[in-house]
Amino acid sequence: MRLVHRHSLEEKNKEDSGLIIQQLQQNIENIQCRVDKVCQISHRSIDSVQTICVSKSVDELTTKAVVDLGVTHLAENRTEKFLKKYQALESYPSLTWHFIGNLQRRKVKDVINKIDYFHALDTQRLANEIQKRAETSIKCFVQVNISGEESKQGISPEEVNSFIQDLKKFDKIEVVGLMTMAPIDATVEELKYYFSGMKKLQTQIASKKLTHAPCTELSMGMSRDFEEAIECGSTFIRVGTDFFKK
Numbered sequence: 001m002r003l004v005h006r007h008s009l010e011e012k013n014k015e016d017s018g019l020i021i022q023q024l025q026q027n028i029e030n031i032q033c034r035v036d037k038v039c040q041i042s043h044r045s046i047d048s049v050q051t052i053c054v055s056k057s058v059d060e061l062t063t064k065a066v067v068d069l070g071v072t073h074l075a076e077n078r079t080e081k082f083l084k085k086y087q088a089l090e091s092y093p094s095l096t097w098h099f100i101g102n103l104q105r106r107k108v109k110d111v112i113n114k115i116d117y118f119h120a121l122d123t124q125r126l127a128n129e130i131q132k133r134a135e136t137s138i139k140c141f142v143q144v145n146i147s148g149e150e151s152k153q154g155i156s157p158e159e160v161n162s163f164i165q166d167l168k169k170f171d172k173i174e175v176v177g178l179m180t181m182a183p184i185d186a187t188v189e190e191l192k193y194y195f196s197g198m199k200k201l202q203t204q205i206a207s208k209k210l211t212h213a214p215c216t217e218l219s220m221g222m223s224r225d226f227e228e229a230i231e232c233g234s235t236f237i238r239v240g241t242d243f244f245k246k
């Protein structure tokens with residue numbers, strides 16, 4: 001009796017995980033398809049856009065499953081969860097890790113030497129801590145509050161230039177680009193307005209050819225707005241919900 005029961009449970013689990021893998025595979029294909037389409041429309045090469053899988057809402061097993069399906073860029077936004085995932089996925093050497101959230105200064109030392117990109121640099125105090133703790137130069141995005149919403153983190157567009165100028169003294173910080181989040185309720189017109197504003201800012205900074213701030217990249221676009229972001233020049237999109245929806 002017990003054995004039969006256990007057997008059918010195992011079968012059920014197998015079926016469930018099969019379903020999940022199928023769903024993940026389909027989600028990945030859908031995202032890739034949307035990226036390909038908008039790249040074509042915007043006359044951009046597919047290689048010019050990196051899709052980062054934001055795995056913050058799922059467990060280690062599901063994260064491993066997307067990696068097994070070919071995902072190579074992963075992002076987390078909480079220190080504890082990042083460290084757990086990082087350890088669980090240690091045997092996958094070709095992963096690129098992104099930290100996309102607010103990073104408390106006292107947590108910098110736990111995270112900074114494990115990640116490839118940090119997307120939320122927005123204070124000199126945080127930069128100072130990174131400088132102190134980093135063993136090598138860290139690729140950072142300066143977070144910009146492009147819409148001016150009070151609830152949003154980030155440097156105001158007017159202050160970005162001087163903020164980046166002041167980062168020159170930190171040899172452990174390389175400003176690879178700018179990052180932003182659009183307002184949740186933005187219309188398509190507003191999205192394009194904000195995202196193209198970011199593109200202008202990024203181009204302007206890049207044109208200065210600062211050694212510490214090449215600023216060639218743009219981290220913008222999430223599940224609901226990555227098409228508009230790509231149209232406006234995004235090079236790293238950060239997609240969570242659409243990878244893991246059922």
Ligand SMILES: *Cc1c(COP(=O)(O)O)cnc(C)c1O
Nearest residue numbers: 054077100222223238239240241
């Ligand atoms: C959660 C998160 C994302 C992913 O958002 P989705 O809408 O789930 O695609 C992207 N960027 C940041 C900073 C996030 O915190």
